[in-house]
Structure formats: structure tokens, C-alpha cells
Amino acid sequence: MPGNAGLHAEVGGLSIGSPVIVASGVWPMEPSLWPEKALEGVGALCSKGLTLEPRTGNSGKRICESYSGLLNSIGLQNPGIDHFVKNELIGLQTCDKPVLVNVSFESIRELAAILEKLLPSRSLVGAVELNVSCPNVSRGGMTWGLDPEGLEKAVSFARKIWQGPLWVKLSPQTSSIGEFSRICQDCGAQAVVVANTWLGMAIDNDEEKPFFERIFAGLSGPAIFPLALRAVWEAAGAVDIPVIGCGGITRPEDALSMMLAGASAVEVGTALFHDLSLPAAICSRLSAHIEARSLGSVGEITGRARR
Amino acid sequence: MALNVSVQGAETSDRKGRIVLTESVGRGCRHIRVEIESGCCRPDPGQFFLIRERGVFDPLLGRPLAPIASSNNSLDFLFRIVGRGTSHMASLPPGTEVDLRGPCGRGFPGPVKRRLILVSGSLGIAPFLDASARYRDKMEVTVILGVPGNGWEEFAKWCSSRVPGLRITSDDGTLGNRGNAVEEALSVIEPGDEVWGCGPNAMLRELGHLFKIGSGRILVSLESRMACGIGGCLGCSLPTATGMKRVCVDGPVFEWQEIFPNAW
Numbered sequence: 001m002p003g004n005a006g007l008h009a010e011v012g013g014l015s016i017g018s019p020v021i022v023a024s025g026v027w028p029m030e031p032s033l034w035p036e037k038a039l040e041g042v043g044a045l046c047s048k049g050l051t052l053e054p055r056t057g058n059s060g061k062r063i064c065e066s067y068s069g070l071l072n073s074i075g076l077q078n079p080g081i082d083h084f085v086k087n088e089l090i091g092l093q094t095c096d097k098p099v100l101v102n103v104s105f106e107s108i109r110e111l112a113a114i115l116e117k118l119l120p121s122r123s124l125v126g127a128v129e130l131n132v133s134c135p136n137v138s139r140g141g142m143t144w145g146l147d148p149e150g151l152e153k154a155v156s157f158a159r160k161i162w163q164g165p166l167w168v169k170l171s172p173q174t175s176s177i178g179e180f181s182r183i184c185q186d187c188g189a190q191a192v193v194v195a196n197t198w199l200g201m202a203i204d205n206d207e208e209k210p211f212f213e214r215i216f217a218g219l220s221g222p223a224i225f226p227l228a229l230r231a232v233w234e235a236a237g238a239v240d241i242p243v244i245g246c247g248g249i250t251r252p253e254d255a256l257s258m259m260l261a262g263a264s265a266v267e268v269g270t271a272l273f274h275d276l277s278l279p280a281a282i283c284s285r286l287s288a289h290i291e292a293r294s295l296g297s298v299g300e301i302t303g304r305a306r307r
Numbered sequence: 308m309a310l311n312v313s314v315q316g317a318e319t320s321d322r323k324g325r326i327v328l329t330e331s332v333g334r335g336c337r338h339i340r341v342e343i344e345s346g347c348c349r350p351d352p353g354q355f356f357l358i359r360e361r362g363v364f365d366p367l368l369g370r371p372l373a374p375i376a377s378s379n380n381s382l383d384f385l386f387r388i389v390g391r392g393t394s395h396m397a398s399l400p401p402g403t404e405v406d407l408r409g410p411c412g413r414g415f416p417g418p419v420k421r422r423l424i425l426v427s428g429s430l431g432i433a434p435f436l437d438a439s440a441r442y443r444d445k446m447e448v449t450v451i452l453g454v455p456g457n458g459w460e461e462f463a464k465w466c467s468s469r470v471p472g473l474r475i476t477s478d479d480g481t482l483g484n485r486g487n488a489v490e491e492a493l494s495v496i497e498p499g500d501e502v503w504g505c506g507p508n509a510m511l512r513e514l515g516h517l518f519k520i521g522s523g524r525i526l527v528s529l530e531s532r533m534a535c536g537i538g539g540c541l542g543c544s545l546p547t548a549t550g551m552k553r554v555c556v557d558g559p560v561f562e563w564q565e566i567f568p569n570a571w
Contacts, residue, residue, distance in 0.1 A: 025541075026539050026540055027539045028538040033556055034537075036320075057544060061532065062532070062543075063533070063534055063540070063543075064532070065366060068364050070368065072534075074540070074541050074542065074544075077551060221367050222364045272539075273368060273369075273535045274357070274369055275321065275406070276320075276408075
């Protein structure tokens with residue numbers, strides 16, 4: 001990236017050329033579908049949410065636009081970890097950037113099986129991103145990431161099996177994003193991604209019933225940016241490990257704000273649905289800030305608003 | 308920005324454009340022309356663009372529209388106001404800057420050796436306005452448009468002005484023959500004819516009746532809510548005879564049997 005000096009970052013055990021990461025669930029896993037140059041400015045690419053077995057995802061309507069936002073109820077459609085390791089993981093390497101593997105699980109047994117299947121391909125995995133927004137079947141379906149005990153158990157267990165970089169993508173529905181970030185840190189996570197989509201819903205007034213079959217859906221897009229920014233601020237104040245800001249980043253200024261609030265890198269998702277050039281634009285904006293403030297590198301932007 | 312999303316060789320990318328014409332064509336339907344800044348490849352009929360006003364984040368997503376005509380530097384679209392996105396789009400005056408992503412997906416194939424019957428329901432005629440204009444000198448093309456009837460006169464007249472010999476049917480019999488587009492197709496189809504359909508799902512499903520009298524291949528273009536347009540978000544995935552498929556990159560044009568495997 002000529003002209004974007006100082007953007008290289010060491011984040012959560014990962015060395016990345018820029019602090020802009022493509023979030024899980026928005027990018028096709030087949031390189032043949034990638035628009036050329038669309039990954040300019042991207043430092044790392046995250047896979048779809050992967051489960052032990054293949055999943056066809058949710059039936060019925062899957063997306064619904066809201067005011068400056070998007071509700072989705074995809075339901076973790078994915079080919080399963082075996083297929084992913086044999087096919088998509090290898091193909092994803094053509095992006096020539098670290099590949100994050102987002103892992104979803106409903107039991108510790110599933111988590112163990114997924115990580116063990118990833119181990120032989122460890123060199124192809126930049127980091128494992130644990131998605132803790134799934135239900136924990138042994139706790140009556142309570143979301144892993146909303147239950148301190150469940151979170152502690154899952155992260156500790158993953159840490160024992162997976163020796164490579166381990167990140168945890170937190171649910172924003174927690175009672176305290178700071179407390180849950182600390183749990184991840186104490187259990188050996190090397191970064192926390194703050195956060196996932198926010199639970200919302202829509203009603204089909206003509207049908208007089210919920211719009212989505214599963215009733216609740218995840219809200220993303222510019223509508224949630226101030227919420228995510230606040231969560232990043234809280235998390236960054238609670239832990240020493242890097243915080244990856246994720247939620248509603250739509251303009252380059254948003255990414256800068258996230259980093260000033262304490263993020264060491266950012267993930268972008270929904271914004272790519274209408275602007276493939278956003279990662280490169282974020283890089284330009286961060287570079288301009290580095291130069292304007294005479295900073296040495298992008299890492300020095302992190303947390304400057306907290307001084 | 309080369310990309311091999313489309314089997315027909317067009318390239319999907321983000322493009323900048325400007326609305327240069329907008330006109331009402333009756334019944335809440337609008338025709339707009341968008342000039343593309345960097346020029347535009349000619350998409351195949353049925354391929355689509357996600358289009359939205361530049362710099363506006365509410366509505367957030369582009370709306371998927373299949374061009375009704377294209378040139379080296381412009382695309383024409385036809386849409387009906389059905390919600391916030393299309394209502395916003397309809398309000399934009401000439402000069403408005405827009406972002407487009409496309410051409411997306413797999414469209415209809417080029418000219419075929421058989422007679423071609425194009426069956427559309429209301430706004431489903433969009434890709435066939437393009438297809439008939441491009442192929443009618445190369446092969447025998449029959450275009451059928453089904454509309455509800457009363458109130459659709461202006462729309463039907465506008466479509467007729469673009470498609471010589473357009474066969475119109477209406478549910479209430481006020482425009483063209485009484486009946487629906489599939490019934491009209493049944494009255495003209497001959498064994499071996501190729502059929503392309505675009506319109507409401509119920510109409511596309513009924514096209515399967517044409518197989519009974521020996522129709523050749525039937526292709527249908529699906530409508531879907533979608534977000535990314537490049538096969539990433541899976542918001543437009545649907546179950547088919549051959550597994551989950553994404554309307555935005557695996558379609559929007561599919562073989563009829565793939566979408567309706569259990570219809571008959």
C-alpha cells in the first residue's frame with residue numbers, strides 16, 4: 001500500500017499489514033468470487049462462522065433492512081469444518097494475508113473436535129476467532145458469551161488445545177463487556193473482538209407475526225456504531241490484551257474513532273455490502289492521522305482519546 | 308476490476324453513476340437511466356446491479372435491479388415502488404449521484420437455436436425488454452406480459468412501445484387477453500421451444516405446465532432480498548434440488564427443475 005506508511009501492526013499474536021480486518025460472515029470463501037482489488041487495504045480476512053457439522057442455515061427470510069441498519073438471521077450456514085479444512089481454508093490463502101477462522105460451537109465436545117481438526121493446518125490459520133454467541137446446550141441453551149462460567153470454560157478449554165493465536169468475539173448482549181473481556185484475558189485469549197451483532201427484531205405488520213422465523217436477528221450497520229464504540233471503550237479500559245473494534249464502521253472516520261477509543265485493529269462487515277473500497281480508504285485515513293500527529297505507527301493511535 | 312462471477316464474462320465491481328433520466332410509467336413504476344462514470348460493459352439479460360444513492364446510509368442497501376437496456380456508458384432500469392428503498396429511488400431527480408455494484412450473477416444465456424418464449428409477470432418484464440431488443444433479429448422471440456389489469460394501461464402501453472408484438476394478458480380481461488401469462492404461453496408454445504420466465508414465484512412455478520406439452524429448457528429468474536451481491540453474506544441463499552444456492556452469484560437465473568424439484 002504505497003503512501004500508507006506505518007500501518008503494520010502486531011495484534012493478538014498476529015502480524016498484519018494493516019489494522020483492517022474483514023469480519024466473519026460477509027466475504028465469499030471462494031476466491032473466484034472476489035472482485036479484484038477489493039481486498040486492498042485489508043490486513044486479514046476472517047472466514048464464515050464454522051461448525052463441526054455442515055449447516056444449511058435458517059429457513060425463511062434471512063435479511064431485513066432497518067433504519068441505517070441490517071438485521072440478519074443467516075443461521076451459520078457453512079460447509080462444516082472438515083470441508084472447510086480440505087477446501088476453503090486452502091483457497092482463502094490466495095488472499096496472501098492472515099486468515100482468521102471463526103469457530104462456533106454448542107458444546108465443549110464440539111469445540112474440541114473443531115480445534116483438533118484445525119490443528120494439522122495450523123500454519124494456514126492466522127488466528128482462531130471463537131464465536132461465543134451460540135447457545136451452550138449443557139446450560140439449557142444459554143449463550144456461551146453471556147454466562148461467565150460458560151465463557152471461562154470455553155476459552156480455557158480452547159487455550160489448552162489451540163496453541164496458535166486465540167481471539168474471542170464477544171457478544172454485545174453481555175451485562176458487562178469489561179468483565180467478560182477480562183475473563184477472556186485471564187483464560188489466555190490474546191485479543192477480544194468487541195463485538196458481534198446486536199439482537200433485534202422486526203415484525204411483519206401485514207402478517208401480524210415476527211418477520212424472522214427465529215424471531216430475533218442480529219443488527220449490524222451504521223445504526224450500531226455508537227453502541228459498539230462505547231463497548232470498545234469499556235473493554236479497552238478493562239484489559240491489557242488488544243481489543244478489536246467491530247460494529248457499524250461505515251466511514252474511515254469511524255475506524256479512526258474506534259482506534260482512538262482503544263481498539264488495536266478494526267473489523268468491517270456490513271459496510272462492504274456497498275463499498276468495497278472502504279478498507280483502503282480507512283488505511284489512507286489512518287496514515288493521514290499518523291502523519292498529522294507525527295506518530296511512529298498505527299499502534300500509537302490506539303487509545304489516544306483516553307489520555 | 309476483473310471478476311469471474313458471471314459465466315458470461317462481465318465484471319462485477321463497484322461503479323459510480325449519475326441519474327440522467329427518470330420518468331413515471333404508471334402504477335408506481337419508474338424508468339430511470341444512469342450514466343456510468345467509467346463506462347460500462349454490457350451485462351447479459353437477467354444480470355443485475357445493486358443500486359443506491361451515493362453517500363446515503365438510510366436506506367442502507369442497494370436495490371437489485373436488472374437493466375432493461377444498456378449502452379457503453381449507461382444503464383436503464385425499471386422498478387416499482389414497493390418499500391422504502393424503491394420509494395427513495397423514485398424520488399431522486401436527474402443529476403443524483405448513485406453507486407452501483409454489478410453486473411452481478413448469472414444471467415440468461417445468449418441467443419438459442421430454438422424458438423424463445425419469454426414469460427413475464429408485471430415488472431418481471433425488465434430483463435426481457437433487453438433480451439428481446441438484442442435477440443429479435445437473430446431468432447424468433449415471443450414476449451408475454453401478464454398484468455393484473457385495470458390501472459396498468461400506461462405500463463402496458465409503455466412496454467408495448469418497446470417490444471413489437473408484445474402479447475399482453477390481464478387477470479380481469481381489461482388489457483389484452485383475459486388470463487395469466489402462463490396460460491398465454493400455453494396457447495403459443497410448440498414442442499422444443501425454450502422458455503424463460505421472470506415474475507412472481509407462483510407464476511414461475513406454474514411454468515412447469517409447459518413441460519407437459521414438450522417445452523424444451525425452462526429458465527427462471529428469481530427475485531430475492533440480498534445484501535452483498537457477491538456471494539458472501541448468504542442473505543439470499545435458498546434450498547434447491549442441488550443444495551443451498553445463492554441467488555446473487557449462483558443465479559438469479561436457474562433451471563426450473565432446480566428451483567421447483569417437487570412441483571410435479
